[in-house]
Amino acid sequence: MFYLSLAIICSASIALIFKYTENAEANRYVITSANYFIAFAISLFMIFSRGLLSGVTREVSFAKDFSLLFSNNDHILSPYSSILWGLIVGGIFGSFFFLSFIYYQKSIKENGVGISGTIAKLGILIPMIFSIVIWKEFPSSIQWVGIVLSLVSIVIVNLSQKSIEKFDFKPAIILLFIFGGMAEFSNKFYQKYALNEYKDVFLFALFFVAFLISIFYTFKEKSAITKKDILTGFVVGIPNLFSSYFLILALATLKTSVVFPIYSAGSIVLINIGGFLLFKEKIARKNKVAIILTIIALVLINL
DSSP states (O other): HHHHHHHHHHHHHHHHHHHHTTSSSSOHHHHHHHHHHHHHHHHHHHHHHHTTTTTTTOSSSSHHHHHHHHHOOOOOOOOOOOOHHHHHHHHHHHHHHHHHHHHHHHHHHHOOOHHHHHHHHTTTHHHHHHHHHHOOOOOOOHHHHHHHHHHHHHHHHHOHHHHHHHOOHHHHHHHHHHHHHHHHHHHHHHHHHOOOHHHHHHHHHHHHHHHHHHHHHHTTTOOOHHHHHHOOOOHHHHHHHHHHHHHHHHHHSSSHHHHHHHHHHHOOOOOOOHHHHHHHOOOHHHHHHHHHHHHHHHHHHTT
């Protein structure tokens, strides 16, 4: 649970940083680009500082090594294949990271923040279902109760009567659910088959591709670039990188169906507590209920 706790802290930090800067006229595209830039830059630094690429030899072809995964569920790719796997998976899923951001903004405009926030958080159902169907990672009975409680807390904290009345199920909400869920699934998809010590290669590819797409949209929209937006993006990029970093480590020791609901619900709890302590925001009654449910879920899942 240690790594999962660190992932939750990093995830909540992102929202609290945005809360701190929300009153300013911020350019989201510039912030996002700067965020992805610092994330891939730190990943690249970690790759070379740890010498991950030095001494790696091709003992077997990637195709042959990868084919062993189909005959042996416990097979882990070699260092050479893990590096290639990280570049492939990160390159593919980097686009999902950016698309989830695009459709989150679009859905908020069309459906409101309540419904959009709920659907974005419930996107964790995708990696949960995949892990159960593909890898047979079934939670215990008591863990199922905790998982359900954490999902209920996500719905409670995000929904309101006003947001439900406005909701009319536009295509953006479906795409938000799919892209957001697939972005979360990328961490598990890499971790399941590759050596964890090469996760920095995966994270580099993931954030580098997201950066390229983001910077394209920044210039396409002819967005104004300010030092403050760049600095905000840099500050956000650090916890953004390490939320995925620690999430991968958590997935190596805990079941996916346990990690993702607690990761999402735990982030919500910390955001509410942080908002109360740092910004003197009142915690709504429904959010207090959600916090209590999440704490109970944490206890049940750890039994």
